[in-house]
Amino acid sequence: MERAMATPPSSSSSSRYQSRGVSAAKEDVHAAVANVDRGLFPGAFCKIVEDHFGGDPAWCALMHADTAGTKASLAYLYWRETGDLSVFKGIAQDAIVMNTDDLLCVGCVDNILISGTIGRNKQRVPGEVIAAVIEGTQEAVAMFNDFGVRLISTGGETADVGDLVRTLDVGVTVSARLRRNDIIDNSHIHPGLAIVGLASFGQAAYETEYNSGIGSNGLTSARHDVFCHEYAAKYPETYDDLMPKELVYSGKYRVTDSAPGLPVAVGKAVLSPTRTYAPVVKALLGEMPGAIQGMVHCSGGGQTKCRNFGHGVHYVKDNLFETPPLFRLIQGCSGADWREMYQVFNMGHRLEIFIAPEMAQTVIDVASAFKIEGQVVGHCSPSSSAANHVTLQTPQGTFEY
Numbered sequence: 001m002e003r004a005m006a007t008p009p010s011s012s013s014s015s016r017y018q019s020r021g022v023s024a025a026k027e028d029v030h031a032a033v034a035n036v037d038r039g040l041f042p043g044a045f046c047k048i049v050e051d052h053f054g055g056d057p058a059w060c061a062l063m064h065a066d067t068a069g070t071k072a073s074l075a076y077l078y079w080r081e082t083g084d085l086s087v088f089k090g091i092a093q094d095a096i097v098m099n100t101d102d103l104l105c106v107g108c109v110d111n112i113l114i115s116g117t118i119g120r121n122k123q124r125v126p127g128e129v130i131a132a133v134i135e136g137t138q139e140a141v142a143m144f145n146d147f148g149v150r151l152i153s154t155g156g157e158t159a160d161v162g163d164l165v166r167t168l169d170v171g172v173t174v175s176a177r178l179r180r181n182d183i184i185d186n187s188h189i190h191p192g193l194a195i196v197g198l199a200s201f202g203q204a205a206y207e208t209e210y211n212s213g214i215g216s217n218g219l220t221s222a223r224h225d226v227f228c229h230e231y232a233a234k235y236p237e238t239y240d241d242l243m244p245k246e247l248v249y250s251g252k253y254r255v256t257d258s259a260p261g262l263p264v265a266v267g268k269a270v271l272s273p274t275r276t277y278a279p280v281v282k283a284l285l286g287e288m289p290g291a292i293q294g295m296v297h298c299s300g301g302g303q304t305k306c307r308n309f310g311h312g313v314h315y316v317k318d319n320l321f322e323t324p325p326l327f328r329l330i331q332g333c334s335g336a337d338w339r340e341m342y343q344v345f346n347m348g349h350r351l352e353i354f355i356a357p358e359m360a361q362t363v364i365d366v367a368s369a370f371k372i373e374g375q376v377v378g379h380c381s382p383s384s385s386a387a388n389h390v391t392l393q394t395p396q397g398t399f400e401y
Helices: 013-019 027-032 071-082 087-104 127-146 219-226 230-234 266-270 278-287 302-308 325-334 338-344 357-369
Strands: 048-050 059-067 112-120 151-160 168-179 194-199 294-297 313-317 349-355 374-382 389-394 397-400
Touching: 059 087, 071 087, 071 168, 071 219, 071 266, 087 112, 087 127, 087 168, 087 278, 087 294, 112 127, 127 151, 127 168, 194 357, 219 266, 219 325, 266 325, 278 349, 278 357, 294 302, 302 313, 302 338, 302 389, 325 338, 338 389, 338 397, 349 357, 349 374, 357 374
Parallel strands: 112 151, 313 389
Antiparallel strands: 048 059, 059 168, 112 168, 194 349, 194 374, 294 349, 313 374, 389 397
16 A cells, blocks of 8 residues: 655554554653652653662662564564574664663763563574574673673573563663762753764764664654565564554565665665664763763654753754665655654664754764764754744754654
8 A cells, every 4th residue: 555655645644653553752651650750860861869789879870671672573574584583683782772872861881780681472483583682682792892881791581471472572671870970961951052963874883784773763663664565464473463454564665675775675774773872972971071961862752852851942953964765765655744754763863962062073073983973963042931842954844843
């Protein structure tokens, strides 16, 4: 039904996205946790609590948990189609980076304890897949350690939960201690700051191949809008059977197909391991201590994620990266509204650093040393109301959130 098209489908992209059982804004989740204690630094990117490990009032404790999400389901499909187990190593990296890069945003770049959790359907996911995930975890930990961000593996758990999981789910929990006066608190984001974005795509110095920039958000939308309907019958275990049938694998590509602008197969592009910015942030904190006023990992919520931080801030992004090829492909296959694309996907940069304008070039230069492109993507202005809001000025139009 849904092929590459010039005009959007009759239903709105928002309803398509929600009909697949996902939400960019997760309003119900935010409502559920509205009254939960927000820790020592309520405006920080991650929850931070007292140092219950050492009991030192000068220190605090951080813990975070996240998964690779439905990207693992696509890895399963890709493996079934090609026999290539290596994609599961990328899934392990996804789960790790979705945690560690959230910790980066509060200034934590060392001595991080990591524990993994794998839930699998043993009828479909054999031991060789689990071995690939575990090997990928070990390789990712070694990579972090090589560039000076120490991760300490504490083991994990693999559970056979076929009644709950159709294929597999890969998650990670991390914990660390940090001095309170080293915390980067996003409540300090204020008008007058520059917004420096670090590219999510390309090939960083520490990456082995091209990265499409997809990260681990919006994968339910990406895989169903891009890949062809034949997979619906071949791999019914890879999607929710409550999803409207017309929204299941409604694209035109097979995972091994090539596409304009992509130097790797489409399946590999969508499965690009989530890029970590840990080496860049560690270098920045060493070179310019105290200069960074805030950091945002543009994960769930894409280019609107920043709206959750600071007070009375109008985030104006008027110099975004050119849209990477994969995001153009996703939009073309789905006919999705561009406004929704910027809310679901990072669209070219997945880390934002908030800093005085005169120091922006230093951030860009440090990132460049790791072969990651950086640029001033916008600035912070006073909001016209007490609420934060975001303006995106893009080639496809100006969008307000």
